[in-house]
Amino acid sequence: xTVNLTLLVVMGVLYAVGVYLLLERSLTRVLLGLMLxxxxxxxxxxxxxxxxxxxxxxDGSTAAEDxxxxxxQALVLTAIVISLAVTAFLLGMIYRSxxxxxxxxxxxxxxxxxxARQSSxxxxxxxxxxxxxxxxxxxxxxxxxxxxxxTPGARGIEKWGGKR
Amino acid sequence: MTVHFAQLAPLAVxxxxxxxxxxxxxxxxxxxxxxxxxxxxVLTLAIESLxxxxxxxxxxxxxxxxxxxxxxxxxxxxxxLSSLMLVVSTVVSLAxxxxxxxxxxADGDEEGPISIFHPSFLILVAGVSNAFLAGDLxxxxxxxxxxxxxxxxxxxxxxxxxxxxxGVTYVVVSVISSVLFLITIAMIYAAxxxxxxxxxxxxxxxxPVGTQLQLHLMLLIAFGIKAAVFPLSFWLPDSYxxxxxxxxxxxxxxxxxxxxxxxxxxxxxxxxxxxxxxxLMWVALLTMxxxxxxxxxxxxxKRMLSFTLISHIGYxxxxxxxxxxxxxxxxxxxVAHHIVIQTSLFLVAGLIERRGGSTNVDRLAGMAKISPLxxxxxxxxxxxxxxxxxxxxxxxxxxxxQAGVDQGDGLAYALVAASVAVSLLTLLAxxxxxxxxxxxxxxxxxxxxxxxxxxxxxxxxFLLTSGAVDDQAGRFAGKGDVRLMSxxxxxxxxxxxxxxxxxxxxxGPLFQLADNAAENLVRPARYVEAVLGPASEPRPVxxxxx
Numbered sequence: 001x002t003v004n005l006t007l008l009v010v011m012g013v014l015y016a017v018g019v020y021l022l023l024e025r026s027l028t029r030v031l032l033g034l035m036l037x038x039x040x041x042x043x044x045x046x047x048x049x050x051x052x053x054x055x056x057x058x059d060g061s062t063a064a065e066d067x068x069x070x071x072x073q074a075l076v077l078t079a080i081v082i083s084l085a086v087t088a089f090l091l092g093m094i095y096r097s098x099x100x101x102x103x104x105x106x107x108x109x110x111x112x113x114x115x116a117r118q119s120s121x122x123x124x125x126x127x128x129x130x131x132x133x134x135x136x137x138x139x140x141x142x143x144x145x146x147x148x149x150x151t152p153g154a155r156g157i158e159k160w161g162g163k164r
Numbered sequence: 165m166t167v168h169f170a171q172l173a174p175l176a177v178x179x180x181x182x183x184x185x186x187x188x189x190x191x192x193x194x195x196x197x198x199x200x201x202x203x204x205x206v207l208t209l210a211i212e213s214l215x216x217x218x219x220x221x222x223x224x225x226x227x228x229x230x231x232x233x234x235x236x237x238x239x240x241x242x243x244x245l246s247s248l249m250l251v252v253s254t255v256v257s258l259a260x261x262x263x264x265x266x267x268x269x270a271d272g273d274e275e276g277p278i279s280i281f282h283p284s285f286l287i288l289v290a291g292v293s294n295a296f297l298a299g300d301l302x303x304x305x306x307x308x309x310x311x312x313x314x315x316x317x318x319x320x321x322x323x324x325x326x327x328x329x330x331g332v333t334y335v336v337v338s339v340i341s342s343v344l345f346l347i348t349i350a351m352i353y354a355a356x357x358x359x360x361x362x363x364x365x366x367x368x369x370x371x372p373v374g375t376q377l378q379l380h381l382m383l384l385i386a387f388g389i390k391a392a393v394f395p396l397s398f399w400l401p402d403s404y405x406x407x408x409x410x411x412x413x414x415x416x417x418x419x420x421x422x423x424x425x426x427x428x429x430x431x432x433x434x435x436x437x438x439x440x441x442x443x444l445m446w447v448a449l450l451t452m453x454x455x456x457x458x459x460x461x462x463x464x465x466k467r468m469l470s471f472t473l474i475s476h477i478g479y480x481x482x483x484x485x486x487x488x489x490x491x492x493x494x495x496x497x498x499v500a501h502h503i504v505i506q507t508s509l510f511l512v513a514g515l516i517e518r519r520g521g522s523t524n525v526d527r528l529a530g531m532a533k534i535s536p537l538x539x540x541x542x543x544x545x546x547x548x549x550x551x552x553x554x555x556x557x558x559x560x561x562x563x564x565x566q567a568g569v570d571q572g573d574g575l576a577y578a579l580v581a582a583s584v585a586v587s588l589l590t591l592l593a594x595x596x597x598x599x600x601x602x603x604x605x606x607x608x609x610x611x612x613x614x615x616x617x618x619x620x621x622x623x624x625x626f627l628l629t630s631g632a633v634d635d636q637a638g639r640f641a642g643k644g645d646v647r648l649m650s651x652x653x654x655x656x657x658x659x660x661x662x663x664x665x666x667x668x669x670x671x672g673p674l675f676q677l678a679d680n681a682a683e684n685l686v687r688p689a690r691y692v693e694a695v696l697g698p699a700s701e702p703r704p705v706x707x708x709x710x
Contacts, residue, residue: 022340027332034339041346048354072353075302079346082309086339089316093331096323106332 002051014040025105027094038083042076169218170225173242176293179208184286198265201282209254216247224694234695235360239299244681246296252500256417257289263656264410288314295422301359318411326406334403341389348382362695380435391423394451397474405466409514417507424480432685444485445575452478452586459593465513465523493682494563501556508545508660521613525600529609532602539602550591556667
């Protein structure tokens with residue numbers, strides 16, 4: 001099986017950068033990482049079809065092995081459509097996260113921390129039965145603009161988890 | 165050629181899709197939308213029942229879409245396993261849809277996120293059906309993507325802070341597992357030149373051992389994330405409990421089982437050897453034990469149930485790892501049992517939350533007196549999941565233990581011991597919730613929800629409205645008088661609990677069906693023959709399991 005070296009190198013770079021971005025805490029970078037990973041995978045599928053040949057339209061005079069393999073192209077097309085949908089959805093979620101909390105980071109699981117402390121009641125979190133009002137309300141901003149300069153990890157948990 | 169009902173199988177995907185399109189058009193007409201959604205699921209269920217009857221004795225049958233011959237065209241394959249999964253999943257979806265509609269009607273949601281709920285839900289069902297029917301790896305991938313994309317929408321419905329936070333984890337983890345799966349598909353195609361599962365069953369054996377091992381492991385990792393086996397299960401207890409009750413219920417019942425189903429297919433059709441069985445045994449052991457220990461630490465019912473869900477995936481992996489006909493037949497039965505029971509428990513947890521105001525056991529108490537029906541609806545599936553005889557959980561576990569003992573090596577005995585211990589711990593976790601939520605007096609609760617202490621007007625126990633308990637300041641603020649437990653919510657949950665009991669009553673025929681399914685699973689040559697036609701040249705004979 002012959003492989004196009006340029007495409008191979010491009011694929012490797014896409015995977016490397018994609019994985020690097022995926023390990024970031026910023027959601028936008030995670031999204032970019034996922035996009036690079038899916039595009040790297042599309043190149044991989046294209047590789048799987050072997051060397052390029054003439055367009056896979058039957059004309060009767062071309063030998064069978066001179067055609068490009070059409071199946072990987074069909075697969076890539078499907079994969080591109082799927083990743084388009086997922087990317088659009090994730091962008092929507094990131095925007096929603098920004099609107100709600102003015103933050104672009106992956107948040108910790110508050111419940112995990114609570115179980116880890118293993119106190120069955122937490123004054124700060126459980127003081128009141130949460131008033132779960134309609135989900136279409138414009139949520140109040142949880143953070144002053146000035147506070148956004150702080151490091152997000154340490155204090156973010158209390159802020160994010162504290163219920164209204 | 166006689167036409168069998170099995171040829172109708174693609175309709176199990178097409179009808180929910182058409183239903184989704186139609187209900188999307190009816191966006192502003194809720195009653196009509198509900199009718200369309202429920203109607204299309206009933207129709208799907210009827211067709212799937214015909215398919216199940218048709219495959220009951222006949223074994224695997226292939227539907228060549230568009231008349232293209234395998235392995236070139238797209239094939240859908242039905243056998244006893246996939247048709248049983250189709251029927252069970254649609255029954256569960258139908259019950260959840262009735263429950264969810266009840267919730268929507270009770271809340272008086274005339275517009276808002278509920279209008280997108282029905283189309284998304286139907287697309288989820290279509291994706292699940294497509295995954296169960298897929299005869300090639302890429303179609304399986306597409307099935308996964310359909311159901312996952314619908315699940316992203318359902319998971320983050322409403323877009324509250326909590327749901328967005330957990331939704332991000334869920335989406336990112338799901339996308340990564342899908343990318344891994346796609347990478348594996350590309351590699352398999354590069355190695356063999358085909359993605360048709362029957363064709364692969366023949367061709368993968370010809371590959372070098374190292375290549376086979378790599379492809380096998382990558383598939384198991386991709387499916388392991390979806391099936392939530394330890395250590396790939398970290399995402400599940402974080403994301404599931406925050407979604408609304410019917411959504412969590414259908415996710416818990418169906419999504420992980422699609423992963424388990426794919427693992428069963430991988431181990432029986434694609435890689436029928438025993439190469440990784442020891443690894444799977446260890447995974448099963450750790451999944452069971454770590455999952456149930458997590459469940460014991462929780463104080464929230466939904467999170468506790470999420471951990472028991474992970475723990476019980478371990479039982480299914482155990483059956484797959486043993487791999488004999490008896491083990492696979494018990495696994496098939498156990499999967500069907502677990503889909504129904506886990507979903508009904510989540511639905512009941514939703515009812516508890518609605519009536520009691522919370523799923524935190526510190527805030528709940530005395531529910532047995534407040535709603536005896538709810539107590540019954542919780543206790544029956546709880547005992548069932550814990551494996552108390554004569555319920556179906558006991559029957560499935562007995563089958564698995566029997567198969568494990570027959571296997572007879574040290575690891576299998578360790579797993580048998582762990583299975584018994586884990587089922588006791590499951591019972592402990594569930595009965596502890598029962599004692600605290602249902603039996604103790606409301607005054608004993610650490611931080612009782614005000615709704616528990618509110619006096620209940622005589623004669624309105626089932627038809628209690630939020631006005632009667634004066635909760636207008638809290639959850640139902642800004643809404644009209646809301647019925648707390650609407651008849652269709654109770655009906656959906658009760659129907660599913662009844663189906664769970666029916667799994668016990670009709671255990672005989674079901675085990676017969678599961679045994680037929682397993683008989684074909686240990687003989688992948690039958691699957692291959694159904695798809696590719698009778699062998700014109702002698703294919704490699706696959707060893708039958710002892």
